[in-house]
Amino acid sequence: MQPANPYVNISAYKFVTFNDTLEKRSQFRALCEELSLKGTILLSPEGINLFLAGLREQIDTFLTWLRADQRFADLEVKESLSDRQPFTRMLVKLKREIITMKHPLIKPEEGRAPAVAATTLKRWLDQGHDDAGKPVVMVDTRNAFEVDVGTFDNTVDYRIEKFSEFPDVIAAHKDDFEGKTIVTFCTGGIRCEKAAIHMQNVGYDSVYQLEGGILKYFEAVGGAHYTGDCFVFDYRTALNPKLEATQTAQCFACRAVVTPREQLSPYYIPGKSCPHCQKEVRAELQEA
Structure with a gap:
């Protein structure tokens, strides 16, 4: 019997010298596609940052492969569960920094x-x-x-x-x-x-x-x-302290966070608009 929340969502990062990102990118992408994983992996000379989701066996296979690289042998992962795949695609990106601060002398x-x-x-x-x-x-x-x-x-x-x-x-x-x-x-x-x-x-x-x-x-x-x-940066939008998805949403049009109360507004049309969009429109009209 399949569990109620079969998808394992993991997030992890590590600051470590990673100068072969270009060569590794294709390997990451091929393995994730083979395992039907989705999410985003950022590869940078300063390290790795990833957000992935998939079934338990596939996630465990990916982590075993990644930790076989001594640079990531001690990679610590945070987990949560969901009833569906929270990502729509798989991206492996090359970046200057795994989190942009624009202070290159800061090297964790x-x-x-x-x-x-x-x-x-x-x-x-x-x-x-x-x-x-x-x-x-x-x-x-x-x-x-x-x-x-x-x-x-x-x-x-x-x-x-x-x-x-x-x-x-x-x-x-x-x-x-x-x-x-x-x-x-x-x-x-x-x-x-x-x-x-x-x-x-x-x-x-x-x-x-x-x-x-x-x-x-x-x-x-x-x-x-x-x-x-x-x-959180996936379809769940927000997790409560029990690491469960909440009713909070994010507007597709303006990317504003829309609370459950705001979702009762007639201006909230999933995938099209929200009350925050309407405020911006009214402000532009008044200025005009």
Whole structure:
């Protein structure tokens, strides 16, 4: 009997020297097609970043093949399950960076910022301070529309539109965090890994990254100290703290996140428009 949620969705990344991306691209693509996997794999000289979905046996076969390469032998993977394939196609892309920050001197492979495990972070947030007695401040490194779907309570959110804006914004607010411990976080850990290194480079003396990001936090401790869901880049749009798909959607036309309440609007036509589109249209008409 087939399980109710037969599709395994995995996300993973690793910063590691990967200079043969061009040669490896065809191998990745051929294997994923053979295994009927779908999603996106980014290959870069600084490492790998992937989001894939398929049946359990095929996913396990892919990971066994990938980990046979010593560079990825210790690749850690975050999993969730779904009742259908969340991706429509399979892409293997070559990129300059696996997450664009436009700071080439930041090289996580050469040394990470300290990481805090989900269980430790929950304990810090429960008690209101870290183990040294310093207040803990959460800093969201994601884009504004992702934050709007859900984030940690009392988080610092600078409303950035793309990750490459983060370095200048956080450098300009250094004095705001005097005497505090900062924990940077993102969906799966990749953005906050670069963010924490940059913060150390510009003089922050007590900064951590959340190991494995929000998804690992959900997996380990659930939704404690977190309000809302976590945006993900596939048809599910958002996952709740149980790593289940929610009713949140994303507009095909303008790419805005559409909440269940907003989906009741007559302007929400799946695949065509949403209330956010209508606001933009009205604003343009008023300006005209």
